[in-house]
């Protein structure tokens with residue numbers, strides 16, 4: 212195994228799955244250790260095709276794409292960082308595929324070679340002291356870093372991650388935030404987060420429709436797999452909000468009445484986020500299910516049912532797979548936007564004098 | 576209170592024994608038919624896994640027969656099963672079906688939650704009575720498993736198509752009707768004898784197939800297109816990796832009884848799949864290895880379409896196949912799985928195994 216003492220080590224980060232939520236942490240951590248970080252290219256046709264070839268048919272699209280991204284790093288890096296995300300919050304889990312992912316990739320690597328070497332560590336917050344710190348420490352030790360250096364790198368990494376999450380919760384548009392960390396992991400000193408404090412927007416002043424788009428970050432913010440849904444909405448002048456802007460506390464509050472706690476942390480985020488938005492004044496809600504996603508089949512179902520019961524908010528349920536035609540998606544979005552427009556006009560004429568304010572965090 | 580429960584193989588016999596002993600009025604859902612399935616499909620989320628849909632069908636049909644309370648198992652992750660009940664509750668509510676759900680699962684906050692729910696089942700029965708009821712039900716479970724196991728072993732040797740299943744069905748009925756532990760044991764012995772006094776072709780060289788996979792498709796014949804039966808008719812001796820009594824012992828009695836558990840199975844899986852992935856993913860990998868070691872000719876992995884733990888296992892299985900020289904066929908089932916198509920696939924697999932054996936000189 213190559214170690215830090217043999218000059219610089221290059222760590223590859225696949226631009227898929229956990230990347231969309233933890234890039235700042237990972238990148239700053241490894242760079243602070245003195246490693247070089249290489250990101251796989253944005254998802255493209257070649258990566259998708261490679262992923263489809265390397266994985267079993269039945270696996271969900273985001274995991275297929277993950278295979279493609281790991282392969283894309285072969286020959287370009289010393290190691291690919293492949294954390295096993297078992298649990299990122301106490302008493303919760305990620306989905307079974309996240310739990311099995313390193314073993315799935317490892318099996319593929321043994322079967323057809325041509326894969327980069329993997330750096331695997333378990334992230335399991337169900338165990339005391341079993342979270343990110345432990346996992347990152349483990350991999351850093353494996354490549355020969357000293358404890359004191361690791362401690363320092365963890366400090367920087369955590370700081371970057373905190374800042375990232377705060378900015379998201381303040382409502383900045385996630386791809387914009389992510390883009391800063393994609394450029395470099397060294398923004399830490401110079402970058403000061405903009406003031407994004409929860410804007411109070413007068414409903415009347417807010418001419419553009421506000422649409423909550425619900426889905427896994429790795430689905431929503433990968434323009435290739437989401438058929439650039441976010442971009443399209445923004446082009447139409449829609450204000451887009453996502454569950455990434457909802458704090459844990461708000462999300463918990465929104466689901467407190469449910470008889471059963473949801474044990475998937477991302478599921479809580481999607482369901483809690485949706486219920487939170489449904490209480491706010493939004494004009495529409497789009498649930499983007501990942502193709503072949505197990506949890507989405509249940510979480511999405513609940514979101515749809517609760518939205519229907521609340522009666523006010525038009526809802527669109529989208530599933531995008533590798534064969535979905537662009538035209539189909541465009542038509543569906545346009546029909547949905549028309550529906551929202553009609554509804555908005557109706558409501559506006561009804562309660563013209565209503566002076567309600569909405570308290571939502573908006574993407575810019 | 577009229578209690579019902581979802582079907583899963585012979586579980587109805589066991590639950591009926593338990594609840595009946597405790598003095599409850601039990602409504603067994605009608606056997607699973609096309610109607611059950613289409614009711615389930617009609618009201619369930621499209622991409623949910625099959626067991627959720629069949630459960631819904633069972634509940635609706637049980638309510639038609641007068642049930643007002645349903646007992647079911649729950650869970651705390653990581654797989655969908657643990658969240659079934661919440662989704663099912665909402666489905667039934669939107670349908671306007673009144674069914675009180677009692678979910679037995681590890682408590683989230685406090686052991687009191689579970690005790691309160693158990694109280695509904697135990698009622699005012701004494702501990703002594705409760706233990707007796709559990710023992711009686713478990714005895715039935717063991718007996719029926721023994722018969723089922725024998726049937727799968729012998730079907731391929733019957734000279735008169737249907738002989739084995741006639742005995743099996745009679746045995747099922749007898750065990751169902753038995754009133755005491757003694758009687759249950761007598762039934763078991765009597766029918767095991769009855770199997771062996773059938774005229775069977777003991778000279779026949781048969782293919783040995785091990786079944787691994789997800790519990791519902793393994794235990795509930797309608798969910799696997801009666802796979803065990805068809806394999807028998809195609810000339811294969813079948814062994815299954817999981818029986819209800821084993822599951823009950825492992826998960827409810829925490830392995831207190833000297834029944835075969837799956838600790839060893841999971842240990843065998845570790846080098847390939849090092850972490851639990853929910854459901855029976857690890858057991859599928861470990862089970863396949865066990866069968867390879869026992870010299871089985873092939874393994875069939877079965878699960879509901881989109882089953883996450885099985886997809887993880889399937890992704891890793893090629894490595895097991897290669898290292899152990901073991902052919903594995905993965906079959907997913909859903910509401911559209913037809914028996915005819917299934918038989919064709921099983922036939923092709925068995926042909927392949929036979930040719931392999933002939934080439935090795937192990938079959939004439």
Ligand code: SF4
Nearest residue numbers: 271306308501504505
């Ligand atoms: S949560 Fe869904 S999309 Fe994500 S890995 Fe699991 S099954 Fe795939």
Ligand code: SF4
Nearest residue numbers: 624654656854882883
């Ligand atoms: S193990 Fe498979 S069938 Fe069971 S809940 Fe999970 S995905 Fe569904």
